[in-house]
Amino acid sequence: MTLKLYGMALSTNTQRVTVVCHEKNIPFELVKVDLFANEHKSAGFLEKQPFGQVPYIDDDGFVLYESRPIAAYIARKYAAQGTPGLVPSDPQDHALYEQAVATEMSHFDPSASGLSFEMIAKKIFFKTDPDEARVAQLLSTLNAKLDVYEEILGKQKYLAGDEITLADLFHLPAGTRLVKIGLDVIEKRPNVSRWWKDISSRPSWVAVTSSA
Ligand SMILES: N[C@@H](CCC(=O)N[C@@H](CS)C(=O)NCC(=O)O)C(=O)O
Structure with a gap:
């Protein structure tokens, strides 16, 4: 089914x-x-x-x-079909993958989704304007977190190592909202920008965004 x-x-x-x-x-x-x-x-x-x-x-x-x-x-x-290795099975690779998943959830998503809520969703759902003080606070947090991403992604291709995992893909929805809002937090960091171009140009994400 x-x-x-x-x-x-x-x-x-x-x-x-x-x-x-x-x-x-x-x-x-x-x-x-x-x-x-x-x-x-x-x-x-x-x-x-x-x-x-x-x-x-x-x-x-x-x-x-x-x-x-x-x-x-x-x-x-569906480990045997489509893109392989999105959830690594080797214990150490898996631990690094879990670390990257936790990184996205703890260090990226709260401020990225918070900005998306303030600057996009509030208008659509509640017809209210963003809280500018909250926006400034979220932006400052996100910038500090992405400085760390910049270092990590200067040493490896993806967040869990040199192979793509779900942890990278998990950034796509909120990251795309940041770009849509017009924030330059991704593009102004060369390593983050290189990683972002890689993951956001995948046919899977192009398919999601073109059908939304
Ligand atoms: N941690 C949840 C978050 C789900 C979530 O916040 N979904 C939003 C839509 S993108 C929602 O249902 N919002 C309505 C609400 O919270 O009442 C997940 O990853 O599935």
Whole structure:
């Protein structure tokens, strides 16, 4: 049965899963959850995703939420097809991969997604302007974190080493919002910029953004 992905094409957390489906050549059905109509807070939805957020998947009755574990499940279940090695199996490589996943979640996503919320989502969902003090604080944090990325990516090609992993792909949705907002935080850092051009030009991500 086709994998069902409950989410929205424009949702960054949904895109974190769809890009991996494309990398692994997995057919999936995107079942639209209308966030504008609050469908994600309905009793039926909360039975599947108790925090009331998209995405979740239903893989022939196996229900899973949280975009990163969903992506890892898909990459491991279909290890033999599509892009190999997105979740390394060697214990040390796997530990470095987990370190990179935690890096994205702890050091990139809070400020990158925070900026995307302030500067894009607030206008769309709540018709309000960004909180400029909060924007300045998030930008300062993001700049400090990306200085560290610049050092890491000066020594290796990707965040977990010299091979691409899910950890790199996990940056794509929020990173693309930063570019869309017009922030130069990526392009002004040569190593981060080189890495970004590499991952954001992958056919999988081009497919996600062109269908959103
Ligand atoms: N940690 C969750 C975050 C999910 C999330 O924040 N999804 C957003 C859409 S991109 C959402 O459902 N927002 C509505 C809400 O939180 O009420 C994941 O990675 O799946």
